[in-house]
Amino acid sequence: MRRVEHVMGLPVSLRIDDAEIPRGLPDRVYAWLREADERFSPFRPDSEVSRLDRGEIAPGEVSTGLAEVLAIGERYRAATGGAFDLRVPGRGLDPCAVVKGWSVQRAADLLTGAGVRRFCLNAGGDVVVEGGPWRIGVRHPEQAGGxxxxxxxxxxxxxxxxRYERGDHILDARTGRPAAGLLGVTVVAPTLTEADTVATAAFALGPEGIAWAAGQPGCEVYAIDAERRVRRTAGLPLAGPAAA
Structure with missing residues (x-):
């Protein structure tokens, strides 16, 4: 089964290779992602995030899901000395750096919880897989399609x-200015919640973010700095030369 829908402002593709797929499961996956977008998007005035930011609901009254997202954001804010923050000076609350990976990982958990053994869930290039081997290309930061x-x-x-898709959208929250010093950071982790948040936090830190990300439990890193030097951890699961 293969399916693609536009959710959270990006294409989300789902491939399931199992011979038997529980009825309605793909529908539930995409329904959850649409729900997460509606609830946690800072760009929707009626979302829970926007209502919290306007003070219409108190921090202690937020849903369990939003409380989890905010707790993850706070953990990485502290771990990066404030470079990564869901609140950047001069801007409102924006948990997108956590919500994307967190919500897609929960969608993947729906699949594994239903007994799916082999799948690939791809949200705009950020990927969760099960039942591999799967080969995943890392996009070249300066060559479209490379x-x-x-x-x-x-x-x-x-x-x-x-910055190749959305320009300088990742900010160093310590300064409020676009993060500098890196062209791209790719992180491999047990969950997309970790991989996506660590990659964003590392990029916000700049060059020091490479070693920081490499020190996070269960994470392997492939990074290209502003001088176009490649840095990678020893345990990075690179495919053989024939796959490149």
């Missing part, structure tokens, strides 16, 4: 942060 590395995973998640 691939600078190929990873091979049996299970887990891959996320990349860079």
């Amino acid at each position: 691939v600078c590395a190929v990873l091979e995973l049996t299970a887990g998640a891959v996320a990349t942060s860079g």
Whole structure:
């Protein structure tokens, strides 16, 4: 089964290779992603996030899901010394850096919880896989359509942060200015919640973010700095030369 829908402002594709798929499961996956977008988007005035930011609901009254997202954001804010923050000076609350990976990982959990053994869930290039081997290309930060590395995973998640899709959208919250010093950071982790948040936080930190990300539990890193030097951890699951 293969399916693609536009959710959260990006294409989300789902591939399931199992011979039997529980009835209605793909519908539930996409329904959850649409629900997460409606509830946690800062761009929707009626979302829970926007209502919290306007003071219409108190921090202690938020849903369990939003409380979890905010707690993740706070953990990484502290871990990066404030470079990563869901509140950037001069801007409102924006949990997108956590919500995307967190919500897609929960969608993947729906699949595994239903007994699906082999799938690939791809949200705009950030990927969760199960039942591999799967080969995942890392987009070249300066060559549209180019691939600078190929990873091979049996299970887990891959996320990349860079400026090639949306320009300087990742800010160093310590200064409020666009993060500098890196062209791209790719993180492999057990879950997309970790991979996506660590990649974004590392990019916000700049060059020091490479070593920081490499030190996060369960994470492997592939990064290209502003001088176009490649840095990667020893355990990065690179595919063989024939796959590149």
